[in-house]
Amino acid sequence: MANMKSRSLTKTTIAIIAIVIVVIAGIGGWYFYYRRAGPTAPPEEAKPTETGGAGEVQVPGAKNILVIAYKGAKKLPEDQLVPYSSISPSWYSNITLDALIWAGRTCTDPEQRKVIYNVIQKITNDELPLIWLVQTQAPRVYWEWMKDVYFHPTLRFRFNHLGKDPNAPEPDMIRYGGTEEPHSLDPAVSYWGFDWWIMYQIYDRLVTYEKEVTEYVVPSIAVAWAHSEDATEWYFVIRGNVVFYDPWENKTYPLEPEDVIYSLRRVVIMHQDPYWLIDTFIDVNASDVISLDDFKAILAKGLFTEFKESSKKVTSLDELLSFFKYNGPVAGVVKLKLKFPYPAILNVLATMPASIVCKEAIEAHGGVKPGEENPWVYEHPVGSGPYYMVKWEHRQYVELAANPYYWGDDKPKVRRVRIFLIPEDETRIMLFTKGDLDMIDMPASLLFKVEGVSLEYGGKKWNVVIRKQNTLVIMYAVPNVNKEPFNKKEVRQALAYAIPYDQIAKTAYGGLAFKAYGVIPKGMFGFQNDEVINYTYNLDKAKALLEKAGVDPTKYTITILICEGYKELQDEATILQMAWSQLGFKVRIEVASRPTFNERIMSKDGFDVNLIGWGPDYVDPDDYAGPLTCGGYEFDEVKVIKVSSLDEAKKIVDMSTAKQLTYKDWLVIVGKSIES
Incomplete structure (x- = not known):
């Protein structure tokens, strides 16, 4: 793991420090994060509402107005822009989005905070600083002699909460097959x-x-x-x-x-x-x-x-x-x-x-x-x-x-735990099916190797248990907006419309994934998919967007960069290569070692598109919105103020340049404060 250099950071810069290393270097580990809620049906397509000055606003049914007023906005110098830290990994920058991120971070009113993240979801779905692919589900695979198995989206589980049947192999030890x-x-x-x-x-x-x-x-x-x-x-x-x-x-x-x-x-x-x-x-x-x-x-x-x-x-x-x-x-x-x-x-x-x-x-x-x-x-x-x-x-x-001195009432039910470090999927699965492991990590695409497996032990037939659970992990493509043609929103949207999301879910994740709609995953506070664009596979719409952008795809070669050792990412890249080639782009895949991959995705000109994923440090939308979509702005102050009228809003922000966004019956106005 490469360490970030120590540097002097202030205000918003500090507040948007993010988690590049764990996701870059440890993406495989992040596949372990799950949540119990299931996927919802795709929403009807809805286009984001954003207008300029107050005179243009038409918000039928808007009952609430929220003003985000910022002071002292400054773009950080380029040498302080670090992907997943002070700038989005795509190098995308949007002062409105940055002000919303800071507002969401500091707002303590739950209703207002939720609306802020609902709007952030809407912007990140429309602007596509990252091209959202799927939110993963994942299997928990273990023998039925394991008892009380559960799963937390950030911390998995604690072994002391798990039990093991006394008639199982080695009942005093949990044998876990890690990677x-x-x-x-x-x-x-x-x-x-x-x-x-x-x-x-x-x-x-x-x-x-x-x-x-x-x-x-x-x-x-x-x-x-x-x-x-x-x-x-x-x-x-x-x-x-x-x-x-x-x-x-x-x-x-x-x-x-x-x-x-x-x-x-x-x-x-x-x-x-x-x-x-x-x-x-x-x-x-x-x-x-x-x-x-x-x-x-x-x-x-x-x-x-x-x-x-x-x-x-x-x-x-x-x-x-x-x-x-x-x-x-x-x-x-x-x-x-x-x-x-x-x-x-x-x-x-x-x-x-x-x-x-x-x-x-x-x-x-x-x-x-x-x-x-x-x-x-x-x-x-x-x-x-x-x-x-x-x-x-x-x-x-x-x-x-x-621990014989553990203070808690939830003392371990099983005395010992051995976590085996087995990077080869086939070896790990073979040991598990023989009964030499109690629980294992495994890719969803290989589940067929353990489905329906059973064994005889101690005069009893034991079955493999497969629990499929949602995670808070979102997988995405990172388009480098410093490079043409990715600097144009219409091109990013065209690429999104050219993706067969169902095929990614089926091929790369064995069907254990569903479509992602924005920076906030389903199951987390602030998620919404009822007022977003529903990107579905539509080559005609994708080609029309390229034409609107004035981009001839035959003049561009897209290199998709992935890190070696991850079958899911290789499958994703292969599907995207085929899909984007149908638009006329020349598309190639480059597989890099982890150190090289890490170095290149942190460089402003080190990639065209890279594939990666994000899982939570802690369960809050700020842990997604900040690292993944921040734009490199810092502010002296950001205030969140609920007002009763546009006239009141005009006294707080410069409405001639303010951005006005809607979500349901809310109007959210983001602009420069006119306070002295």
Whole structure:
């Protein structure tokens, strides 16, 4: 994995730092993210509404007006434009979209925030900064002797929640068939989905999820939380009597509030790939441990808390703990200072970079050095989770064992876990069908090899279980808008109309995929497909759009760049090659090694079109809209204001240049603030 260079970033630039490495280098791991909701029927085609000045607006039935007013808009210098970070991977730029992204990030009103993302979905569907292909589903494949199997879209599952029939082979060990070698088991370093899943077993975070639930987080190391009225100061009450377990020295360390602050600061100081997830939202230097007495004094003035569907203003520690139904020991309190109110901050704190590490153990083995990894932590995770690492036999397996000091009620049902590292699909499938593996990762296109398979063991017939679940992963083509003819929207739309989406779903994903409509995946807050263009295979419409753009396709050669080792991407590329050739383009496919692929897609002139996919760090549309469609603008300020009339809007933004967009009965006006 290539590391981003450290650089000075401000305001929106920082806020749109994104996750290029995990998707580029770890796209295979991202195929593991699922969601339970099923696909919907394709909507009727609808064209986005966007007009200029206020006098042009005709919005039948518009009952609500939302104004996005920005100040001090500046395009970042070219040397600060980094794909998946400060600029879309296609190098597409749109100041209106950037203002909406920032508005969605900072808006705390749920209804208004949803409308903002509904409009973002509409723009990204019309403008096609990326050509959206499919949203994947994926199979969970295991023997029926495995019990209580579930799946979370960002974190898969924790092994301690799974059971195994006592009559199964090796009932005291879960044998998992994985695909790849971990890169690091340091939560401040790794930005790889497979690594995150292993670390999920070993480390805890302040908050977590209830198995596959994504709608809310639940207490973990934090037993309760509350925040200031402006939601920029968050307080977390730390669970008492929790210890870290160091299996290499066979000793424990108490988990203290100081470990929480140390962990977050460490991520920022080390400045490795996932640092943006902490640094974007949390001012770690202004965050600290506070005494219980100080916290009680703050509480006495009133704080606000929410959990699941309930919310409350609290004025005492007893009242706060009672709200969370906690009556156990408390280790102390930490205060996290946010850089701005962020509605998804609890989701961020459930991600792997927010894992709580042991300060004492790390300081005894090299400590923290700015901009550097710690080689000891790389393969010596000291955590407080349900499992600890027994052994990492490189390129063979990672073995875990139940943590005897684990604090939770959900203690492991199966004592040991061995995750085998088997990159060859055929080998992994063969071992599984023999009964030597309990669960495996496998491409959907190879499911036929395990469908209907059974075996006899212990006098009983056992069957293979295949659960097909939706993911939040979207696959897309990246057209380089720095190059002709991709700089023209009509050409991007023509390419979209020339794609046989059903064939991609069937051939590349074994039928386990459905059409994607924009930057926000189905199953996520802000998704909509009822007011978007429904791109379907239509060569006549595609050719008409090329003619409208004044583009002769026979004069262009399109090279589709893909990363080696991914059958799904090869299948996608082959289908696109055939489809776009029918428009008259010369189309070739280039397969590059991962390092070369990474380097080229980060370069302004390194590709024509590349194929890749995106999965969530945390379940929020900002984790998609920012990295994938940001345009390189920063702002001094962006305000979200609901008004009752256009006359009121005219007093807030320059209507002569403002963009006006609609969604259902909402009019969203995006423009330059006229406030002094």
